[in-house]
Amino acid sequence: MSETRVHGPDVRTAHQDLHSEEGALRGEHPGRSRNPVIKVADLAWLEFEKCDLDRAEVFARDFGFGVAARTERELWLRGTYGGSPCMVIRRGRTSRFIGPAFRAAERSDLDRLARATGADVRRADAPGGGEAVDLLDPSGFPVRVVHGGERLPALPEQRPLLLNFGTDHRRTNATQRPPREPSRIQRLGHVVLETRVFGRALDWYLDILGMIVSDFLFLDGQRDRGPTMAFIRCDLGSVPADHHTLAMHLGPGTGYVHSAYQVPDLDSIAAGGEYLKERGYLRSWGIGRHIQGSQLFDYWRDPDRFMLEHFADGDLFSRDVAPGWASMSTSGLAQWGPPATRDFLGASPSPQRIRDVIEALRGDNEMDPARLLGLLKAARS
Template sequence: MSSPWIEGLRSVALFVPDLAKAEAFYTETWHLEVAHRGDGVLYLRGTGTDEYLLALHAGGEVPQVRQVTLRARSREALDEVAARVQAAGGRLLAAPHQLDKDPAGGVGLKFQDPHGRTIQVVHGDVRRAATAPVQDRPIRLTHVVLNSHAVDETQHFLQQALGFRLADRTGIMAFMNCDRDHHTIAIGIADNDALNHIAFLMPDVDSVMRGGGRMKDAGHPIQWGPGRHGPGNNLFNYFMDPFGVVIEYTADVEQIDEGYEAHGPEYWKWPPGRVDQWGISAPPGPELKQAQRCVFFAP
C-alpha cells in the first residue's frame, strides 16, 4: 500500500457531443455494458466489481473531461484528503457529502488541483460481486494519464494531497502509484493539461489483441501497438474513440509493493528505433499525439 488514503481509480466522466453514438461505440465495439441511464447521462460498466467505469454526459461540440473519480480507503480518509488538498494548493469544490444523484452512491468530495483538473474521491459506493473475467471485455480502469505543463508541481500535489508516490520517471512521463498497480495516475510531460488517455484492463493478451482486430474491423485502427511498456510492464494497444478521446486496452499490469525501486529517465532509455520492450510497433503517429493534446477538463 502506497497511499494511506487512496485505494485506486474508480471511473472517469466525460462530456461527449453525441450520446447515442457514444453508447453504440462503447457497448458494441469497446465491449462495456450499460449500467444506468439518467437524464442526459449514460453509465457504463465492465465485468469487475465497480458499479460503472465511464459516465458519459451529453455535452457540446468537443469532448471534455468532467471529472476523474478515485476511491478512498475509508470515510476518515475523505476528511484527511479534504484538508490536504487545500494545504497543497488545491480548491475544494464540495466537502464530503452523500452522493444521492450518483447511481453508485456513497460519500464523496470534489476538488480542483492547482491546474484546474477536477477530481472526485468517493467511499462506500456500490460494489458488485466479484466474478470471473470475461474474454474480450474490459474488467476495470487501471490508470489515467493526464498531461501537465508543470510535471514537478503536479507530482508534488499528488504526493501531498493524495499520498501517491513516484513509481518511475521517464523522459516523457511520471508514473504515480497508490496501491498494487504500478501506476494509477501518470503525468505526461507536455505544454498543456489535457487528458492523455484512459486505460482499460483486459483479462489477458488475447483479449488485448482480439480487441485490436475488433476495433480495426469497426473502422478504428490501432494508433499505437501492439507492444509492452517499460514502466508497468503492461501490454498495450491504443485507439481513438469516435470523438478523439484516446483509449487503451491493456493487460499484465505490474503489481508492486513498498519494496519496488523507482528508476529515472536514464534507466528507461530504449535502444535506437524502439519505443517499448518488443520493438515491433512504430512510434505513436501525429494523429494520436495530437489527440492526446485536445481533450481538456471542463471549466
C-alpha cells in the same frame, strides 16, 4: 510541502534491476511524501462530457464496456469486475475530459481531506450513492475522491485461453479459436495526463492523495532539472498495486492523453482489435509490450478522438520498491511492437498544438525553450 518528501526506512534505495536500469541519485525527488493527507486506494472512475451519448454507447460496447446505467443525460460504463463503474459520460455541448475520481480507503479519509483542503463532503452523484470530496489539482483538473455507495456485482468473465509452453502441455485434443468479439473489459487501470506544471502537480498527488512514484523519466541532458514524467501508483503497503494508476508528463498542453482498461490476455487484445478494425475504428498504436509497467498494449481512438488502451499483464509493485529513473525517448516506450505512431505521440502540428506551445512559452509554468526542445528530441529518439 516539498520538505516532507523523504525516503522512508522501508523503501529500497537500490532499484536492483527490478524495473529500471537506474535508481535515484543523491538529492533527487524521492517519489513519495512522508506525511500525506490520505492514501487513496484506487482509481474509481473517469468523467467525460460528450455531445452524442448514443454514439458514445455504440463505441463503448464495441470496445468492451458494459453499461451500468443510462439516462437521457448520463451513461455509466463498467467492466466485469465487481465494484465501481469505470467511466461516466455526461451529455454536454462539447466533448471533453472532466477529471478522475479516486476511491478513499476509509470514510474518515473524506473528513481528513475536507479539513486539510477546505472542501466539503457531499453526496456523490453516482449510481448507488456514496459521498465525495471535490478538489482541483494544480493543473486545473477537477479531482473527486469518493467513498461508499452500492458496489456493482461481478459479471461473467471472458476466460483467458489455456496455452501450451514447450513441454508443459495444458491443452490437448482441443484447438484454439478465440471468438471475433469485443474484448471484455475487466476494470479501469490508469489515466495519463499532460500538464505544464508537472512538478507542482506531481507533489500535489503525493502530498494530498498519498500516491507514490514507480518510475521517473527525464529529458536527455536535463536530468539535473528534475523529471518530466512520472508513473504513479497507489500506496497499499505490502499489497502489490498497479505499476501506475496515474501517469503525468510535462508538455505544452494541459489535458487528457489516454486511459487504459484491463482485459484478460493477449488473445483478447488481438481478437478485440480485429473486431474494432472491422468496424472502422482507428488504431492509434499497437500491439506491443511497454517497458515502464510491462503491459501488453493496444491503443484506439473513439469517435470523439479520445485515446483508450486495452492492456493485460501489467507490473504490480508493493510499497518497498523505490522509483526507477530512465531517459525519456520514443524508442523507450516499448520492448517490442511497431514504432510509436505520430498520432499516439501527439506529434502532428495541429492548430491547437501550435497554440498550446505559444501559450506555454508565454505563461507562468514549467515550459521553456530548453524543455520544449528536449521534448521534441525525445519524440524523435
